[in-house]
Amino acid sequence: MRTSLSITKQMLSQVDKEAMLQAQLGYVLEPELITEMAQLAKIRETTTDEIIVHVGDRLQLIPIVIEGSIKVSRENENGEELLLYYIEGGDTCAMSLQCCTKKMDSQIKATAMEPSLLLMIPAEYMETWMNQYKSWRTYIISNYHSRMMELMESIDAIAFMNLDQRLLKYLRDQAKLLGSLEILHTHQQVADDLHSSRVVISRLLKQLEIKGEITLHRNKIILKTI
């Protein structure tokens, strides 16, 4: 009984993979490629805050985000972090491709921000697809470009914005990404993402609350507007 159920579920998900890819990438990728990807891809489901890639991991599979969102951060040897950018539905981390083919260890940490669904593709196929499918080339290059732009935005924020502005931007980015004005984070988690300290973040959040931008609760920050 249990076996037949799980087999059914497995088969369904195999069929669904193509549909999911079609829905997310049907406009950019050739149908033959979508089919091929669906055959090769392994499904990975994540829970909120599940770490998908650790610093130092040797990647062999490249994730494509189907549902949900992933946070990519830098991490130093003390475990201190800095959020770099997010990866949303239909996106991939093109940088991990290079990481795979050059057999380098991952320089970043990837964490699921919500329950997410990923398709994991063996890196070696990605290489051959670069020559085989024009749409794939375009997709990867455009992904590289997006990540690069987001990286620059982060650098701008760090270099040119005060922490209070950066904090507000962070809250708004989170809200946009997760589609909710309620941000379910502790002040400590926010501080980690911004590589600041809890006390400082608490004080700045208090100021934002006084200004009427947000309201504060335990484990929860509510934005008034995006």
Added chain:
DNA sequence: ACATTAAGTGATT
């Protein structure tokens, strides 16, 4: 009721 974790605060650098 008690322990634990999150958030608030004053003082100091």
Added chain:
DNA sequence: AATCACTTAATGT
């Protein structure tokens, strides 16, 4: 803006 040292508040057992 960060850190320390402490208080207060919220929540779990």
